Amino acid sequence: MKKVFPDAKAALAGVVKDGMTIMAGGFGLCGIPDTLIEAIRDSGARNLTFISNNAGVDGAGLGILLETKQIRKMISSYVGENKLFAEQYLSGQLELEFNPQGTLAERIRAGGAGIPAFFTKTGVGTLIAEG
Template sequence: MSKVYPDVGSALADVVEDGQTVAVGGFGLCGIPEMLIHGLRDSKVANLTVISNNAGVDGVGLGLLLESRQVRKMVSSYVGENAEFERQLLAGELEVELTPQGTLAEKLRAGGAGIPAFYTRTGVGTLVAEGKEEREIDGARYLLERSLTADVALVKAWKADRAGNLVYRKTARNFNPVVATAGRVTVAEVEELVETGDLDPDHIHTPGVFVQRIVVNPAPTKHIEQRTVREA
């Protein structure tokens, strides 16, 4: 059965549902599966728990899902430049679980590897530690952090072959590889699609066994989260 779908609507049609947990790749606006996020918004599914490094910005990326009020809870490492995120958070309309960035990455990696939990020193003695098991190992205190998995994972890659093997480009690699492994169903948005066997095996970042669906976006928008210019 082909993993390649002709458009976003068909790729998500029988995958996304109300109340699901959705993990989304990207860092800021770099490497976000923008077309898939638009498709998720257009699907009108609601009451979602979204796992992502951040919530995008107003009007772009996951900011669209916040504006349409499809997100019930965010599991994230920082707020970012998103006024709607802050507004809903302060109004008590959005549940937010803030997690240290490295811990978030390891939670997803561990989830994809079938590891239910792990110990880390990050967050010991802070608000992050509240309600979590602590253990002393070799004279140091560690927190027990539970891993993360998702019903659906949405990722952005540069290239894919028809078997679903993915190659990311430069910094767009960021959270995408760990998100791809953590999803029960992983949908990849790619810029280039090649035939199976055309990719050098040594260059593949995510093996196709983790990817169930592919949709091609040959001309993605290259957004800049915060433009800084030198004064004249």
């Protein structure tokens, strides 16, 4: 298997497909994979689910993929600095699965370790737990 590619487009060729789930690193606008996000945009893949701490901002980070409406669902802990995200979410074009920061980190860790489920006390004893 070839592990070195001349650019992000070549690295993603044949990998990025409609409907896939992608986990993107970064915190705010620090450490985000800008080059790969642009290559995903250029791939034209649609109906993507992104697992990421946040949804970028207008015009940067995952905000680039929101502009082209390639993201169908976000699994995040914070999305408050992106007006386009808010518009798409409130109009029903975009799904959101909110997770507290620690729960999101544990879901990622558990998934990587092959653990299908875990218990957290988040929400116990609140309206969230009802029903």
